[in-house]
Amino acid sequence: MSCLIVQSDKTLLLEADHERAAECRRAIAPFAELERAPEHVHTYRITPLALWNARAAGHDAEQVIDALITFSRFPVPHSLLVDITETMDRYGRLRLEQHPTHGLVLRSLDQAVLEEVVRSRTIAPMLGQRLSTAPGHSDEAGNGAGSDDSDSDSDSDTVVVHPSERGNLKQALLTLGWPAEDLAGYVDGEAHPIELDTRDWELRPYQRAAAESSYAGGSGVVVLPCGAGKTVVGAATMALAKSTTLILVTSTVAVHQWRDELLARTSLTEDEIGEYSGTRKEIRPVTIATYQVLSAKRNGSHPHLELFDARDWGLIVYDEVHLLPAPIFRRTAQLQARRRLGLTATLIREDGREGDVFSLIGPKRYDVPWRQMEEEGWIAPADCVEVRTDLTQSERRAYATAEPQDRYRFCAASATKTQLVTELASRHTAEPTLVIGTYLDQLEELATALDAPLVTGDTTVRRREQLFAEFRSGAIHTLVVSKVANFSVDLPQARVAIQVSGSFGSRQEEAQRLGRLLRPKENGHTARFYAVVARDTQDQDYAAHRQRFLAEQGYAYRIVDATDVLAGHEL
Template sequence: AHEISLLEDGWNMREYQKLAAEGFWHGGSGVVVLPCGAGKTIVGAAAMAHAKATTLILVTNTVAARQWRDELLRRTNLNEDEIGEYSGAKKEIRPVTIATYQVMTTKKKGVFAHLDLFDGHDWGLIIYDEVHLLPAPIFRFTADIQSRRRLGLTATLVREDGMEGEVFSLIGPKRFDVPWKEIEAQGYIAPADCVEVRVTLTEHERLNYATAETENRYRVCATTATKKSVAIALAKFHENDQVLIIGQYIDQIDEISNDLGVPIIKGDTPVKEREILYNAFRNGEIKCLVVSKVANFSIDLPEASIAIQISGTFGSRQEEAQRLGRILRPKADGRGARFYSLVARDTVDQDFAQNRQRFLAEQGYSYRIIDADDVFTGKL
């Protein structure tokens, strides 16, 4: 057992957060589904206050681990000595330990050394952040760690491999779910305007696309030069907003970062540098940030109000939801958010876009479609 309580000092739990935590506590192990920006960490903290036990929190990366730690220090009676970080950088086991999925599933001489260490521990509660990642075979091992209770947190359980049912068998049933629009109506997440910008391949690109191997076709159309021009034009149009440009292909986002003269965060960006850049973005020192898919998960950038998606993981609905979620945190001045998705017309990019948008359509979001020329002429 370990004493944990919430300190509601200058803030109050929202009704749906209470219901989510209670639904989990009274129902038993299971999954809570809430939109990005709706305060899943607070639901986790409330679950910990119910459990009053040693807790293991599994997260996607070190930046997310530190955000959890900061949030727990702010919202609960835990102090720094009671919270450990177990990541590539640090190996601390404390009454509350925050570990990355990656380090848990790293092999040493063919053995999951860290996993055994955690399995030998008596955890009262394990919290799985971004639990929809779990069925990937690597993450599945972590579901075997011994614990009395398990709580999964996610914004979306959809998976393109149809394995979402596995989350329930590994963690437990869905204990709480609320439509995104309902939370938007309560003013807790920003309203979003979703815009699909259709670009046309040049003759040369069209020929390349037609002759490309099937597996390379998406890359050819997703990295069309027109997308770069549109992304740059949009970033300039929104120069007074906090803008995120998100892409899948590193050479593409490198070029955009260079052309705009703005910083970039990608897989090989050191954690320290990521934290510095994210903080500068939060403070408004940086107005535009280019990010690879490392920013899909668990990154708290409350002030981002514009997202420009230039390429993604094929038709992933989960990724679409995560990326929209990056800009849904409510803005201090009540502004809405805008999510641009750049799509090459008459290609697999357009087919994938339709699939990506399905989840958001089910959540009540509608996309309006404009042409690249509308961007160049400022008709936004």
């Protein structure tokens, strides 16, 4: 009996306990996105973006169809097979190439597709001269100014593209449903010697595979769980590229963590690594810059984006690539001639702009499910517990009469959570514990109740790094942190997290917060992740949405009542 049910709505149901489940999961992973992974049946979905990712990675429709037929328990719907073939066939009908005379060009293997594209109001301004035309068509299609039949090809049609429009064109074509295969290549950039220094550590097999996959593909995204060593993948890719590198990160703390990792794991010295942040503006062969500085506006412009042109970069690394701010997205569109590596734990963007990551950074080159990493011992197992508490009667009345825009803050920062968090923290006094929230007045109250240090956006970088160092050394066991600790904060000792409020229903934030706990623990210790939620409020509704990504990865939340916690019952 086979383990997969293939449905005409493009969903795939995988029987997780089947003896061939692991084999099937590997076969469908390149072209199907995991949606839900509860105990027994995992749901995958085939999307155009997933199929184009697969096509960009070298898989064709025949391989996809063969995998479905091989593992399907029932006959695969014929309509689905036709749709897969036609969707994948859309990728590569348009190709970006380097022309020996005209530079960057868009070449079509299907003249009808090119006719559709050059007449698009969005795309036409990005195109230049039409080098060859189909019989019966005017030379003026697109922005062309004439025909050059000497450059024509019997089965193709070609239009000049300005190099600065390479990324914008890829974005627009993806939106139109004709993703271009980018074969225009990359400039080598300025060479710079970089080697891995593995005397005291060893590159894990999946880290090596991720780096090699991204480098071989030229550009793309590596998706690995928090705690799996994405920084190491970046370092390994840099060692393959051996060129000047620009690294974009989320905060100054992340700048320092990347610098420390590169100094510990590569041949780079302090003089070769520059920091480009709010306090320093150093440009060196390897420069680590913050998104915030590059996104900063002055007189209506983004002056620091000139950093992209400051050197002949051979590689650009985007840490937490799913967070790319719009100004960086726009500027990245002009950097298509540089090798690009995106690193993230999840490609989820609440604004739905995952397609921008595909077109501007590159296709997904490597991905491993969180649970698979846990089973292999690379990340810690986690127990997720949602603790539901009731608002008091006075709080209920105040919540009911609050303005709609204020209701979430009111219930998420309810004072009833303070006693509950104090009780939960008291159960883990000997374990490194993070209390995580969004609203500063709530966090200040909790820090006072717990007699614990507080880290917020107002905490100086020096003070943050001091507190993080004391937490890592065991000098302090409890740390209250705002959302500044969501990303790129290395606290491998953390075993417990208590989440009291969040950024509305952000799935990506939930994943990052659990990720603070997933570094492997001594003796296989299980991490504990508590989410404290106000019952029958927007807090509960948003919590359900926030948990979706983790549920998709196979994490199940146990729900317990606050009265059981306060009564001292075992959880």
